[in-house]
Amino acid sequence: QVQLVESGGGLVQAGGSLRLACAASRSIFSINAMGWYRQAPGKQRELVAAITSGGATTYADSVKGRFTISRDNVENTVYLQMNSLKPEDTAVYYCKAVTWREYWGQGTQVTVSS
Numbered sequence: 001q002v003q004l005v006e007s008g009g010g011l012v013q014a015g016g017s018l019r020l021a022c023a024a025s026r027s028i029f030s031i032n033a034m035g036w037y038r039q040a041p042g043k044q045r046e047l048v049a050a051i052t053s054g055g056a057t058t059y060a061d062s063v064k065g066r067f068t069i070s071r072d073n074v075e076n077t078v079y080l081q082m083n084s085l086k087p088e089d090t091a092v093y094y095c096k097a098v099t100w101r102e103y104w105g106q107g108t109q110v111t112v113s114s
Helices: none
Strands: 004-007 010-015 019-022 032-037 047-050 057-060 067-072 076-084 091-100 102-104 108-112
Touching: 004 091, 019 032, 019 091, 019 108, 032 067, 032 076, 047 067, 047 076, 057 067
Parallel strands: 010 108
Antiparallel strands: 004 019, 019 076, 032 047, 032 091, 047 057, 067 076, 091 102, 091 108
C-alpha cells in the first residue's frame, strides 16, 4: 500500500512558479515509477511528467523546458518544479505511483491567472 499526499498548489500569475510535492507513506526507492498528471475542467487527465526508479524522466511536450520532475528517496517525496506558468497550465494536479498496481493522490489545484 502507498498513500500519496500532494501539496504546493495555489494561485499564481502567468510567468510565475510553483513547486508541487508528493509525499509517499513509505519508501519510494523501489517504486517503479512516479508521475504527475493533470486534469483541467472538461478535459481528460493527462501525463505531465514521470520519473522511474532509475531516474529516467519523461515530459509532455507542452511542459518541456518549463517543468522539472525530481525524486528524493530519503524524504520519500517527488517534486514538480513548474516555471514560466501559463493560464493553460490551470488544472488539478495528481501524483501517481506505480508498483504492481497504481496509486493516486487526492490532487492539488493549480490556477494560473493571465
